[in-house]
Amino acid sequence: LALLFSGNVLFAAGLFVHAFLFNFYLRELQLSASVMGHQVAAMTIGGLCALLPAGLVIDRIGTRAALLGGVAVAFVGLTVTAIARDAAIIYVAAFMIGLGGASCRVAWGPAIMRVTTDASRARAFTWNAALLIATGSGWTFVAGVLPGWSARIAAGTGLTGIQFVLLAGAAVTACAAFCYAPLRLPGATDAPRGRPRIELPKEARVLVPLIAFWMLAAALVLPFFNVYFASRFAMPVPQVGALFATAHVLTAVILVGAAELARRWGPRRMLLLWTALLPPALIWLSATDVLSLAVALYFVQGLIAPATNPLIDQLLLERAPRERHGIVAGWRNAAAEGAGAVGASAGGRLLDVSSFSTLFFAAGAVAAASAALLAAALRSRRAPVTLLPDAGAP
Numbered sequence: 001l002a003l004l005f006s007g008n009v010l011f012a013a014g015l016f017v018h019a020f021l022f023n024f025y026l027r028e029l030q031l032s033a034s035v036m037g038h039q040v041a042a043m044t045i046g047g048l049c050a051l052l053p054a055g056l057v058i059d060r061i062g063t064r065a066a067l068l069g070g071v072a073v074a075f076v077g078l079t080v081t082a083i084a085r086d087a088a089i090i091y092v093a094a095f096m097i098g099l100g101g102a103s104c105r106v107a108w109g110p111a112i113m114r115v116t117t118d119a120s121r122a123r124a125f126t127w128n129a130a131l132l133i134a135t136g137s138g139w140t141f142v143a144g145v146l147p148g149w150s151a152r153i154a155a156g157t158g159l160t161g162i163q164f165v166l167l168a169g170a171a172v173t174a175c176a177a178f179c180y181a182p183l184r185l186p187g188a189t190d191a192p193r194g195r196p197r198i199e200l201p202k203e204a205r206v207l208v209p210l211i212a213f214w215m216l217a218a219a220l221v222l223p224f225f226n227v228y229f230a231s232r233f234a235m236p237v238p239q240v241g242a243l244f245a246t247a248h249v250l251t252a253v254i255l256v257g258a259a260e261l262a263r264r265w266g267p268r269r270m271l272l273l274w275t276a277l278l279p280p281a282l283i284w285l286s287a288t289d290v291l292s293l294a295v296a297l298y299f300v301q302g303l304i305a306p307a308t309n310p311l312i313d314q315l316l317l318e319r320a321p322r323e324r325h326g327i328v329a330g331w332r333n334a335a336a337e338g339a340g341a342v343g344a345s346a347g348g349r350l351l352d353v354s355s356f357s358t359l360f361f362a363a364g365a366v367a368a369a370s371a372a373l374l375a376a377a378l379r380s381r382r383a384p385v386t387l388l389p390d391a392g393a394p
Helices: 002-028 033-062 062-081 087-114 117-155 161-180 205-234 235-264 266-286 291-319 322-353 356-377
Strands: none
Touching: 002 033, 002 062, 002 117, 002 266, 033 062, 033 161, 062 087, 062 161, 087 117, 087 161, 087 205, 087 291, 087 322, 117 161, 117 235, 117 266, 117 322, 205 266, 205 291, 205 322, 205 356, 235 266, 235 291, 266 291, 266 322, 266 356, 291 322, 322 356
């Protein structure tokens, strides 16, 4: 488990560095803002294209193969984007980053299932989320300060300081392979016979659409919180940034305690508790004009998604047959991506024709309805199967 977590943190490094610095590199190249948007779109498309194929690789070849393949593809994409100057090449490389990133994200859930027992699983899923959030803040901070420090070293190589740091981030991502390679995860001998199957198993056919519906609530409001604080409370942009950074750090700390609660009380009970908190937080946000209360409610709603996502992954994979974990994880990530895209678009349109109060109230109504439906679906409990590491895997 320590190897897996270390690999996840290292793998995410290049993605965080790229997300923070790459637009500054495009500005150095004097490329337009549309290129910035198109490369993000290329990464998103690459991620969507990888979700179900990555699931098939996990089920047919092995979880470790998906992890190592994702690292290799993401490393190539991150490296090429750091040295490319032509927009077309940048788009292709960004597509590869999306492919590699999605492949590893899909594999993380099945990998955790295979290296944990029933007693440690709830803690492990939440720890993974907490580590990624906490270290993501650190990688972003480092990405901000290193270009200036490394400018003199980079000048001797013909690179700019930003390029040097982008390439360093790609190298850290490649180091994840040294953590993933020794993992004792199922190999090709675990692959099911017959033609590949991309449809959801019956145990997940109801839950996955409900999960997408649940995630729609947060997706409606998350892209607009920076504008919300600036417009409703006249909060300066630097203060908004500091608020967001503080929220990420506190979320990571609280998630450690949340992991213990999930271990003691069970993932299903904790998931129902977390989902019950989101509707009142959003509806209260729709009504308040007090900054301190709005900040507190922002912290609460921002904690719920990273607290519930690991529990959703665990409960979903525990209900699915082991040999179909990959495709279930792929569909679960597709549900998240779809909810994010629909929610951001619908939230923007709703904000155009109404107000933040209406937006938050609508999101609270979606959260209430989806939480009730999830609670009903999870009542049909299926006893989880203990999944120990596959000692026969090479």
